[in-house]
Amino acid sequence: MKIVVIGATGTIGAPVVEALAARHEVIRASRHGRPAIDIDDPASIAAFYRELGVGSVDAVVCAAGAGRFRPLEELTDEDFAFSFASKLMGQINVVRRGIPHLRDNGSFTLTSGVLAQKPAPGSGAIAPVNAAVEAFARAAALELPRGLRINVVSPPWVRETLQKLGRDPAGGLPAADVARAYVAAVEGRQNGAVIDPAALA
Numbered sequence: 001m002k003i004v005v006i007g008a009t010g011t012i013g014a015p016v017v018e019a020l021a022a023r024h025e026v027i028r029a030s031r032h033g034r035p036a037i038d039i040d041d042p043a044s045i046a047a048f049y050r051e052l053g054v055g056s057v058d059a060v061v062c063a064a065g066a067g068r069f070r071p072l073e074e075l076t077d078e079d080f081a082f083s084f085a086s087k088l089m090g091q092i093n094v095v096r097r098g099i100p101h102l103r104d105n106g107s108f109t110l111t112s113g114v115l116a117q118k119p120a121p122g123s124g125a126i127a128p129v130n131a132a133v134e135a136f137a138r139a140a141a142l143e144l145p146r147g148l149r150i151n152v153v154s155p156p157w158v159r160e161t162l163q164k165l166g167r168d169p170a171g172g173l174p175a176a177d178v179a180r181a182y183v184a185a186v187e188g189r190q191n192g193a194v195i196d197p198a199a200l201a
């Protein structure tokens with residue numbers, strides 16, 4: 001398969017690329033990559049797909065999209081607007097603009113996160129974004145044409161991320177285990193599923 005991974009250099013995206021590249025051709029995309037894409041910018045998404053061409057790939061994986069983590073009373077209008085524009089609308093637009101560029105029976109795999117189901121203090125903006133990504137995928141799965149599929153991976157805290165944050169990594173799942181859920185979504189037959197990598201590990 002020919003597979004686009006958006007967020008290819010990230011903590012999650014890099015092991016996803018590594019796992020997929022063993023069996024597939026992978027196009028590594030991000031804001032600073034080649035090809036470049038900024039999912040926060042609809043014009044950048046359109047330009048990215050224009051360059052790829054119509055019906056040119058079998059799968060698009062998105063392991064990118066930002067949200068603001070901050071105490072509820074400190075979250076500003078801009079924090080909410082940013083989080084919804086990046087992680088939610090960014091991924092929705094990757095799907096909306098991407099449909100003509102996927103070959104028949106291709107797939108989209110998006111990213112939500114554990115905070116959708118198990119919010120923590122500080123997740124007032126990001127928890128609803130994650131939940132909405134999952135709701136979008138369930139709804140879109142009912143309507144995608146030509147056998148296209150869409151699924152969401154909902155990562156728990158990743159061990160390497162907790163390490164970077166100076167927190168106890170013991171409660172995190174290794175990024176390589178998280179990556180296996182993306183591979184399962186791309187290579188499997190699920191549609192409209194939310195995949196918990198901890199359940200596969």
Ligand SMILES: NC(=O)c1ccc[n+]([C@@H]2O[C@H](COP(=O)([O-])OP(=O)(O)OC[C@H]3O[C@@H](n4cnc5c(N)ncnc54)[C@H](OP(=O)(O)O)[C@@H]3O)[C@@H](O)[C@H]2O)c1
Binds near residue numbers: 011
């Ligand atoms: N790590 C965790 O513990 C964890 C847990 C649950 C959910 N998640 C979710 O998983 C996703 C990836 O997280 P991560 O920890 O792997 O992030 P990360 O290490 O910061 O990597 C982000 C990746 O996405 C790219 N990127 C960032 N903004 C982008 C944009 N606007 N358009 C296109 N590419 C962009 C980055 O490269 P460039 O800088 O070149 O663009 C990089 O390749 C996020 O949505 C995050 O909320 C992460």
